Amino acid sequence: CRRNIGRQIPLIIQYFILKTFGEEIEKMMLQLLQDTSKCSWFLEEQSDTREKKKFLKRRLLRLDEARQKLAKFSD
Numbered sequence: 001c002r003r004n005i006g007r008q009i010p011l012i013i014q015y016f017i018l019k020t021f022g023e024e025i026e027k028m029m030l031q032l033l034q035d036t037s038k039c040s041w042f043l044e045e046q047s048d049t050r051e052k053k054k055f056l057k058r059r060l061l062r063l064d065e066a067r068q069k070l071a072k073f074s075d
Contacts, residue, residue, distance in 0.1 A: 045053075
């Protein structure tokens with residue numbers, strides 16, 4: 001019986017540490033969700049990503065125009 005209790009103590013300590021940690025994370029996540037000014041940063045598109053997206057859209061347009069011209073040329 002004494003051995004079983006000795007084995008259970010580390011598990012009990014680990015349980016309470018994980019439970020406390022989980023509760024703290026939950027509180028912090030709820031606070032983060034309520035503070036929209038901090039959340040909006042995560043939702044903003046970075047300027048370099050925005051510029052690359054514009055570049056790729058223009059490139060796609062040019063490639064599509066070239067494909068259409070080649071299709072007309074081969075007809």
